[in-house]
Amino acid sequence: MDYLQILSLTLTQAFGVTALIYLFAAIGLNVQFGYTGLLNFGQVAFVAAGAYAVGVIVLTFDLSLWLAIVVGMVVSTLLALLLGIPTLRLRADYLAIVTIAASELLRLLVRSIAFKDVFGGAQGLNGKLGRQFHDLNPLPADVALPVFTWSRQDLWVVIVGWGLALLATLLVWGLVRSPWGRVVKGIREDEAAVLSLGKNVFVYKLQALVIGGGIAAFGGILWAVAKQSVQPDTFQPDVTFFVYTILLLGGAARVFGPIVGSIIFWFLLAGFGELLYALINNGYIEFLAAQQVGSMRFMLMGLGLMLLMIFRPQGIFGDRRELALDAR
Amino acid sequence: MPARTEDKAAGHAAAVEALRDVPQVPGASKPDPILVVDHVSRQFGGLKAVDVAHMEIQRGAITALIGPNGAGKTTLFNLLTGFDKPDSGTWTFNDRSVAGQAPYRLARIGMVRTFQLTKALSRMSVMDNMLLGANGQSGERVLQALLPFIWRGQERANTSRALELLERFNLHEKLDDFAGSLSGGQRKLLEMARALMVSPEIVMLDEPMAGVNPALTQSLLGHIKNIREKGTTVLFVEHDMDMVHDISDWVIVMAQGQIIAEGPPDAVMKDEQVIEAYLGSRHGSALTDDGASLTPDAQGGNS
Incomplete structure (x- = not known):
């Protein structure tokens, strides 16, 4: 068995395009859930909004990708306002219910036959979605990296993606260390107390939802650009829960939590997968078939998460003392 | 005193x-x-x-x-x-x-x-609890928040006002502790001090x-x-x-x-x-301040 190759494939996925997409969603969720305490169970809707903005603008309307990015930001802002304005004055659970329902609604809407001309129905939108981005690729040819095995195209996405992810992290860092960040953390701890101190809690929650949604939409834009394909059924609710897993893994309300969480999540998921494939192909495991690996790796992942929650419930970066405190 | x-x-x-x-x-x-x-x-x-x-x-x-x-x-x-x-x-x-x-x-x-x-606010420091009370902090606006030079001065002024209040309420030694780690009485004091930060x-x-x-x-x-x-x-x-x-x-x-x-x-x-x-009606003795505390519902306490 070629352990080095398994490691190489695993690391490529841990830092790769899919991990980046989830990373953006997790950075956004960190603003919403980690710092402000908003139970957004529909983060996948913001990712879908970004991806479909690219798909529709570039493919359906044959317009520029750069316009699509702007549209993606506008759509995600509108989505945040649409979800937030009726629910954020109510108790926290209402946002949770509305967001998870809205994310499914959105998925069913874009895959519906009625809007097939615009959103492409169940097949989605497939074509040269990221052409304008890939045309800018300065890399001459496939670059031979020591560990990673990205194609020229993927490497370009990964470089820009990580640059933007670091920028988004910097933005979050700047926000949460400021007095603004103090107010939203206060809202997470006790809304009524912050309200009694003269802060318009509703506006802060709306701002957090918009900012977090916008960052997640960037993940969706990256998705469309990198995979050159947008399909409705990839935006299932479980994406949101993987994003939660990533956030809790790294430590909620930690600036670098999403980055570490995303890398570890995809390292474990890809690692279990590659390892199991190799073991099956080499005849070490006979009770499993190769097509069962996909489900098996999620089981192992679940086990890993359980162990983490037992031995380090605060996540990698979390502070255990905080956990010991009663939140209210 | x-x-x-x-x-x-x-x-x-x-x-x-x-x-x-x-x-x-x-x-x-x-x-x-x-x-x-x-x-x-x-x-x-x-x-x-x-x-x-x-x-x-x-x-x-x-x-x-x-x-x-x-x-x-x-x-x-x-x-x-x-x-x-x-x-x-x-x-x-x-x-x-x-x-x-x-x-x-x-x-x-x-x-x-x-x-x-x-x-x-349990998972925030005592000082952050206090600073949250201060109003008119321009760094609480989302765009200004990213430009520290706008709000640093205000933050310093608020911090020194908070320190004065914490000293008055005997909480100045706790300013970096999580508010959630304070005792019940100290939390009451903190809440009072925090309310005063609003300059009511x-x-x-x-x-x-x-x-x-x-x-x-x-x-x-x-x-x-x-x-x-x-x-x-x-x-x-x-x-x-x-x-x-x-x-x-x-x-x-x-x-x-x-x-x-x-x-x-x-x-x-x-x-x-x-x-x-x-x-209740027809209760004999008058209320005096002879030390008999009149808590009608000693075990409940909430109205």
């Missing part, structure tokens, strides 16, 4: 002097009211929880709002501070109508409350002494008196008569949603109606 005792006398004397000629009847008008309430009512199902025809709160005094459990004290608090909406009624703060205003607006114009169940004209304390041990109660009372001495009006809810007697300049008694008596503490405690409300 001789200096403080002297101060105490000054603020107390002024308040007593100002309230001397006020008639001791429910809804009596005061010489200089900061808060005037008219016909405020709130119904929960078939129960009229609050039905206050008229109430005035004297500026610069400590006014106690007392009454047995379920009298509607906390509900009235919630209504006046915008945390609940009344079925009817108006009220003015500094002659300005503020009925129906959002809680955060009321806080900004100088009407700040605390809560019966202390709301310390009136602080409304909802049962500031609930769940605090007797030793700390004395120092808490001292702090409340101190708030008045600094020129801030205090309105507080309590149902322990002894504490009320010790610190208040004026007492308003509520029962079944209505104001049934008003007056200086000594007079109110001898009022037949008040005794009846607390102990």
